[in-house]
Amino acid sequence: MFRYVHTNIIAKDARKLIEFYKTVVKCKSINETRDLRGVWLDRLTGINKAHISGEHLLLPGYGEDHPTLEIFSYDVLKEALVPEINRPGIAHIAFEVDDVETTLKEIINAGGARIGELVTAAYPNGQEAVFIYAQDPEGNIIELQSWIDIESNS
Structure with missing residues (x-):
């Protein structure tokens, strides 16, 4: 297994x-x-x-x-490096959500932060994605994403 x-x-x-x-x-x-x-x-x-x-x-x-x-x-923690999206190693965890902007606001209101800009990207498979990177209250990076089928919404 x-x-x-x-x-x-x-x-x-x-x-x-x-x-x-x-x-x-x-x-x-x-x-x-x-x-x-x-x-x-x-x-x-x-x-x-x-x-x-x-x-x-x-x-x-x-x-x-x-x-x-x-x-x-x-009980004993070492000093951590500041998480950065381009630092080698595991960079982020990602979650698909219904509404990226609403979820980002919830993260910020709970002590997290925003990284970069909210972007929308078209994919060749007829889908469009909305993405943003955020940080939890301890600085760990979270990717938020939402997908829509743009061909069926035309």
Whole structure:
């Protein structure tokens, strides 16, 4: 078997970020909270006396238990690089929404921010997409997108 299971975000304030993703991004609690420590975790992470806590949230639009967004926090955090859209590594998580502008306002009202401009792009398959990049309250980058079939709306 090979299947996608989750994406993990390490938060400065896991409870606050969990609430943001539940409220604004419509992720759902599936009662999978974690409070992990022990020799096995030290060995897995390579961190002595590691302690992580947080929760798995069900991503919107999928099954009843997966895939999830795992939001954890360590007792000891390293200083983070400022997330940038062109930094190597995982750059952003994307969500398809009904209304990009409304969702962006919700993100900003919840402590997030906007990156760049809202754009509309025509695709050769007869669809048009509206895109914007935003940041959650801790600076993680979120792409919002909405698609319409322009050929059937003509």
